[in-house]
Structure formats: C-alpha cells, structure tokens
Amino acid sequence: WYHDNLTRHAAEALLLSNGQDGSYLLRKSNEREDLYSLSVRGKDSVKHFHVEHTGTSFKFGFNEFSNLKELVMHFANQPLIGSETGTLIVLKHPYPRQVEEPSIYESVRVHTAMQTGRTESDLVPNAPSLGTKEGYLIKQGKIVKSWKTRWFTLHRNELKYFKDQTATEPIRALDLTECSAVQFDYSQERVNCFCLVFPLRTYYLCAKTGIEADEWIRILRWKLTQIRKQLEERNATISS
Numbered sequence: 001w002y003h004d005n006l007t008r009h010a011a012e013a014l015l016l017s018n019g020q021d022g023s024y025l026l027r028k029s030n031e032r033e034d035l036y037s038l039s040v041r042g043k044d045s046v047k048h049f050h051v052e053h054t055g056t057s058f059k060f061g062f063n064e065f066s067n068l069k070e071l072v073m074h075f076a077n078q079p080l081i082g083s084e085t086g087t088l089i090v091l092k093h094p095y096p097r098q099v100e101e102p103s104i105y106e107s108v109r110v111h112t113a114m115q116t117g118r119t120e121s122d123l124v125p126n127a128p129s130l131g132t133k134e135g136y137l138i139k140q141g142k143i144v145k146s147w148k149t150r151w152f153t154l155h156r157n158e159l160k161y162f163k164d165q166t167a168t169e170p171i172r173a174l175d176l177t178e179c180s181a182v183q184f185d186y187s188q189e190r191v192n193c194f195c196l197v198f199p200l201r202t203y204y205l206c207a208k209t210g211i212e213a214d215e216w217i218r219i220l221r222w223k224l225t226q227i228r229k230q231l232e233e234r235n236a237t238i239s240s
Helices: 008-018 069-073 210-239
Strands: 024-027 037-040 045-053 058-059 064-065 109-111 130-140 147-155 158-161 170-174 182-186 193-197 202-206
Touching: 008 024, 008 037, 037 170, 058 069, 064 069, 130 210, 147 210, 182 210, 193 210
Parallel strands: none
Antiparallel strands: 024 037, 037 045, 045 058, 058 064, 109 130, 130 147, 130 202, 147 158, 158 170, 182 193, 193 202
16 A cells, blocks of 8 residues: 555545545655655545654654554554544555556556455455546547547446436447457547447547547456456356
8 A cells, every 4th residue: 555656646536536435545755755645535535644754663743653554553443633624534445556457547547346444454355356447538420420529437347428427327338248359540530549349330439638548448458358368267167
C-alpha cells in the first residue's frame, strides 16, 4: 500500500473510484523529503495526513511509532478525526500497489476486491480483481455511417454504451467473450480510432486523444487475454 511518487490527485482518483470507506495508502509528500502523506477515504471524500519520518520513528500528530505497521495497527482501532465536522475515519483497507490489471493511474480504473478486516494482517487478497473503465467515445452508426458521442462502460466481460452519462439503460451491451480482436484503425477519416471485431459486426470507435485510445485498447486486449485464459483452463479441466 506504499505508492511512492503517486500524486495527491491520483491518490484521490484511485481511492474514490476503487476504494471504500477506510481505504488508505501512503505516498511521498511533495512538501519535504522527510514527509509522507497518508491518504484515507472517508465516505465520499479523501483526507490527507502528514507522517514525518525522523530517521528512527514515524510521527503522526502527537503520536510516535517505531514503524508503519505499528501506526496502521493503532489507527485500525483508534479513529482518525477526518475533518472539521468530526468525521471519523478508521484505517480498514490498504490499497495495494501491485494489482493484476494494467496500472494506468487516473484513466483506467483499477479495482481490487479484498476481504474486509480491521488491520493490515487481517486482509487477504482472496478475490479476483476487476479491471474497469468508462468514458465518452465517438461511435460510428451501423446503417447510417454517421458518428455520435456515446458514454461507454467496461465492467467484467461487458462493454456497454449509453446515449450519455446520465442514461440509466444502455443502448447495447457487447459481450467481449465474442470479440476476436481490438486494434487501432486507420481506415476512417477520423483520428484516434480503433475497432472491435465481432462475428456479425465490427464496431468503429474514436477517442479524443491517441493516449486515451491506447488506454482503451490496452485494457480491452487485457480483457480478451483473460477471457481466452479462462476458456483454455475450462477446456483443460473438461478434457482431464
């Protein structure tokens, strides 16, 4: 749960997108070499606390600890005062630095499902992690080849698209187990385009930037790799 040079903004994005009440991580502070920042999610906001490394101990407010584990153990049972309103925050869920998904901070939302517990030692990463992403893409129509902006969400093995971000019902849900390829596409007059190849149709999508298009391609390809791996394992089990 130590994230080294993760920025304040990125820490907030990770904890709000993928964390839960009590999720925390430690990162270097931008202010001084001997300072760390403990970022903790409390309900719908993230609070940042200074942790000073004296060389022999870690100072947190009026408390002093010989190591970080001792600090975490203490605040797993002793709530932090998170804000002027008196919101109580307890360190419950360390946000891991190493996850299975492509680690694209701030743009690819990385979820790690973990067993709940009260201290770091209680937590066991015993659940499969889930890579998700969402955002606006421009999509080419099936019959009329016009381009329209749609809100896309990637969750588990489904890529859904909606009229906009506020819509509750998707226009369509694409089953990625049926997708054979994801790749950049240069056949369109637009830039930053990529396509998803399905048996009955190829979907053409464009992102605002090349970086964003690359991020979508990377996580979608990772999904296809995971799907194939699961299928191979299932077939091997059946045949044995």
